[in-house]
Amino acid sequence: MxxxxxxxxxxxxxxxxxKQMSLHSRVxxxxxxxxxxxxxxxxxxxxxxxxMDKEQDFSYLPEQLHGLAYCPxxxxxxxxxxxxPEEFVSDFQLNVTGALKVIQQIFPRLKAARNASIVLFSTxxxxxxxxxHSLVASSKGAIEGLTxxxxxxxxxxxxxxxxxxxxxxxxxxxxxxxxxxxKDASGLRHPLKRIGQPEDIASMAAFLLSDNAGWITGQxxxxxxxxxxxxx
Numbered sequence: 001m002x003x004x005x006x007x008x009x010x011x012x013x014x015x016x017x018x019k020q021m022s023l024h025s026r027v028x029x030x031x032x033x034x035x036x037x038x039x040x041x042x043x044x045x046x047x048x049x050x051x052m053d054k055e056q057d058f059s060y061l062p063e064q065l066h067g068l069a070y071c072p073x074x075x076x077x078x079x080x081x082x083x084x085p086e087e088f089v090s091d092f093q094l095n096v097t098g099a100l101k102v103i104q105q106i107f108p109r110l111k112a113a114r115n116a117s118i119v120l121f122s123t124x125x126x127x128x129x130x131x132x133h134s135l136v137a138s139s140k141g142a143i144e145g146l147t148x149x150x151x152x153x154x155x156x157x158x159x160x161x162x163x164x165x166x167x168x169x170x171x172x173x174x175x176x177x178x179x180x181x182x183k184d185a186s187g188l189r190h191p192l193k194r195i196g197q198p199e200d201i202a203s204m205a206a207f208l209l210s211d212n213a214g215w216i217t218g219q220x221x222x223x224x225x226x227x228x229x230x231x232x
Contacts (some may be wrong), residue, residue, distance in 0.1 A: 002066035003026045003061070003062050003067075004021050004025045004066060004209060005030075005065055005067070006027060006211075007030050007049060007051065008073075009029030009046070009071070010030070011132050012171055013170060013202050014071035016201075017205050017206060019025050020179065020202055020203070021206055022043040028045060030046065030047050030048065030049035030071070031047075032048070037220050041135070044145045046122070051086060052093060056102065056105060061110070064105055064109060064112045064113040065116060065119045066113045066117070067118070067209040068116070069116045071121060073172060074094055074172075075136060075173060076135045076136060077170055078132055083135060095136075096143060096146065102126060106123070110156055111158065115214065116159070116209075117158070117208060117209045118154075118159070121164075122144050122147075123164055124164055124224045124228050125137045126141045134139060147220065151217045159208075160217055161208045161217060163220075163221050163223055164200060164218045164221065164224065165223050166195075166228075168195065168197065168201055169195055169198070183195055185222050190224070190225035190226060191204055191232050193225075204221060
């Protein structure tokens with residue numbers, strides 16, 4: 001049975017991915033809000049983890065890890081003129097530095113599994129360019145570059161891929177989708193005429209973590225209802 005680590009697996013896409021992977025793998029998932037109610041099963045366990053902390057304790061993990069999904073993210077939208085340098089640094093620390101620290105700490109465990117997989121997350125805004133998205137597009141753009149660089153460096157032992165979703169109905173996006181009118185308006189902007197659901201993105205992540213994706217690495221997958229490539 002495979003061992004999978006999901007950072008940020010207590011809500012949204014990460015939570016759905018943890019549930020899907022626990023059907024056939026041993027899943028070690030982290031949460032970042034203390035006293036958070038969590039649904040567990042025999043194959044799914046949770047540990048507190050704040051990726052902004054200097055050090056993380058991963059000593060509880062098995063010697064071999066077959067997969068890592070780094071799910072923390074942010075959606076801070078504001079005009080460029082109102083963004084402070086500190087906000088850019090904070091976004092980068094969560095989205096990029098946090099991923100770097102986790103990967104470095106668990107790298108020996110991933111390498112020991114020989115055919116391991118890492119899944120990172122970007123956003124459709126990196127390739128499309130949307131107003132007020134300079135914060136998230138900057139940090140997630142770095143994630144896309146990191147994906148390709150690590151895929152080259154870690155091959156052939158570890159595959160590294162990235163998913164770039166459009167807006168998905170999760171707690172993170174609640175401020176933008178807090179009523180039916182906003183959901184409908186956002187959905188109509190997509191060729192498939194709906195917003196994303198956690199299972200849409202988690203299913204792709206589960207595939208990339210599986211042996212079925214054994215010949216795929218260094219790729220950025222747009223799971224975005226057609227937003228990035230289709231104009232209708």
